[in-house]
Amino acid sequence: MSDKKIRVLIAKPGLDGHDRGAKVIARALRDAGMEVIYTGIRQTPEMIAEAALQEDVDVVGMSILSGAHMALFPKVMDLLRQNGLDDVLVVAGGIIPDEDVPALRQMGIQGIFGPGTPTDQIVNFIREKVQ
Amino acid sequence: MNDELVRGVLAGQRRAIARAISLIEDDGAEARAVLTALFPHTGRAHLVGVTGPPGSGKSTLVNALALHFRRQSPPRSVGIVAVDPTSPFSGGAILGDRIRMRDLAGDPGIFIRSMASRGNLGGLAWATADAVKVLDAAGFDLILIETVGAGQAEVDIARTAHTTVVVEVPGLGDDVQAIKAGILEIADLFAVNKADLDGADHAVMALRMMLDLNSGGTHTVLHHGRLMTVAGGQESQGAGEPGWRPPIFKTVASRREGVAELAGAILAHRAYLEQSGNLAGRERERAAAELEMILQQESLRRVLACTDPAHLAELIDRIARRELDPYTASQQLLGR
Numbered sequence: 001m002s003d004k005k006i007r008v009l010i011a012k013p014g015l016d017g018h019d020r021g022a023k024v025i026a027r028a029l030r031d032a033g034m035e036v037i038y039t040g041i042r043q044t045p046e047m048i049a050e051a052a053l054q055e056d057v058d059v060v061g062m063s064i065l066s067g068a069h070m071a072l073f074p075k076v077m078d079l080l081r082q083n084g085l086d087d088v089l090v091v092a093g094g095i096i097p098d099e100d101v102p103a104l105r106q107m108g109i110q111g112i113f114g115p116g117t118p119t120d121q122i123v124n125f126i127r128e129k130v131q
Numbered sequence: 132m133n134d135e136l137v138r139g140v141l142a143g144q145r146r147a148i149a150r151a152i153s154l155i156e157d158d159g160a161e162a163r164a165v166l167t168a169l170f171p172h173t174g175r176a177h178l179v180g181v182t183g184p185p186g187s188g189k190s191t192l193v194n195a196l197a198l199h200f201r202r203q204s205p206p207r208s209v210g211i212v213a214v215d216p217t218s219p220f221s222g223g224a225i226l227g228d229r230i231r232m233r234d235l236a237g238d239p240g241i242f243i244r245s246m247a248s249r250g251n252l253g254g255l256a257w258a259t260a261d262a263v264k265v266l267d268a269a270g271f272d273l274i275l276i277e278t279v280g281a282g283q284a285e286v287d288i289a290r291t292a293h294t295t296v297v298v299e300v301p302g303l304g305d306d307v308q309a310i311k312a313g314i315l316e317i318a319d320l321f322a323v324n325k326a327d328l329d330g331a332d333h334a335v336m337a338l339r340m341m342l343d344l345n346s347g348g349t350h351t352v353l354h355h356g357r358l359m360t361v362a363g364g365q366e367s368q369g370a371g372e373p374g375w376r377p378p379i380f381k382t383v384a385s386r387r388e389g390v391a392e393l394a395g396a397i398l399a400h401r402a403y404l405e406q407s408g409n410l411a412g413r414e415r416e417r418a419a420a421e422l423e424m425i426l427q428q429e430s431l432r433r434v435l436a437c438t439d440p441a442h443l444a445e446l447i448d449r450i451a452r453r454e455l456d457p458y459t460a461s462q463q464l465l466g467r
Contacts, residue, residue, distance in 0.1 A: 004157045005222070005247070030223035035247045040230040047236045051229060054243055056149035084146050 016066035028119035049079035180288035183298030185280025190231035210266030254278035254285030289317035301330035326381035
């Protein structure tokens with residue numbers, strides 16, 4: 001009846017429709033006992049920040065394969081901050097070149113997981129960061 | 132901290148609403164204090180339940196209904212609580228109802244909250260009714276409550292909502308399915324969704340026949356394979372209460388067809404409840420059911436709090452070995 005669950009928003013910003021990775025992660029987090037709010041493809045930064053606010057999530061996970069991450073992720077981070085969600089853990093996956101990783105970490109995206117990352121690693125990362 | 136949260140909810144601040152619902156979902160003394168403070172501010176919203184089998188289009192219908200109420204003049208603000216099932220194995224859940232509600236993004240008159248059922252079997256979560264109170268206190272005019280995909284027995288929604296919409300789809304079963312007990316009995320309104328599929332008219336007729344069996348009015352019967360209408364005696368009556376016969380609407384929620392009519396009927400049902408005096412009766416039933424549920428949980432909590440876990444484990448072991456029956460064991464626990 002009474003137990004704290006980790007709530008995670010999984011969203012795909014941008015226009016690519018490749019949602020298999022996002023679904024695999026959603027399923028793995030579910031199997032790890034987390035509550036996953038899955039919003040699907042073609043989410044605008046505004047939609048992601050709004051959903052994170054309304055759902056009061058601990059974690060926002062974004063997957064993007066179109067190459068638009070350097071344009072879209074900063075917007076999401078700004079909007080999360082504007083909504084007072086500074087304490088939310090943000091992680092990202094998809095096709096993200098190594099040279100972009102430092103800049104993404106700089107803007108507050110704490111976990112970046114490329115293709116082939118074992119799902120256990122992501123589960124453990126989230127569990128460690130969300131007390 | 133709690134006072135600030137309560138003030139935030141009453142002022143309609145979205146972050147406060149979201150935090151308060153989380154607090155309630157995770158339970159505890161703080162949540163009860165917040166609910167106690169919010170309770171005097173509840174009771175204004177009209178609560179609409181939307182239930183039906185998995186894949187019948189409940190989320191799409193909720194999306195279309197909310198859009199309709201927002202575009203009406205004057206627009207009504209809409210809170211949405213959408214429940215999806217928790218895995219009985221991992222305790223996790225995938226809450227996917229927002230996928231169908233993207234039309235509602237960016238509207239400050241809308242608040243959507245997804246909720247996992249967390250082990251409750253009646254189609255809602257334990258916390259659903261209390262989450263609805265938060266949205267009610269925050270000033271939303273209408274609150275749409277979407278249940279988990281429900282089969283025949285998930286009828287908690289009827290005790291939570293003022294108006295229950297049961298969503299059916301063509302091709303789910305014959306007219307015997309329609310007279311079975313359970314979910315069809317709790318409907319104040321029916322939506323036969325995906326009505327562009329074959330069999331929609333038959334689904335409507337099967338529902339109509341079920342309603343006719345409840346009433347003394349005209350009867351629709353299946354005679355030598357043909358549906359026929361025969362005259363009956365008295366005034367037609369509805370499934371739930373006298374004076375309201377649940378209307379049946381054909382909808383195609385993805386194209387918003389039939390949605391305006393359904394939305395109109397929801398408001399008509401509210402007016403009926405107010406004029407007939409049945410609203411007060413429903414509120415009293417709701418209060419009784421809620422008090423009973425809280426008493427059950429609280430009693431359990433108290434018994435477990437004063438029971439030594441080792442003793443409890445021992446009793447469970449003895450029951451499993453058939454040395455003790457569960458009735459005697461529970462009497463022992465309660466008697467101490």
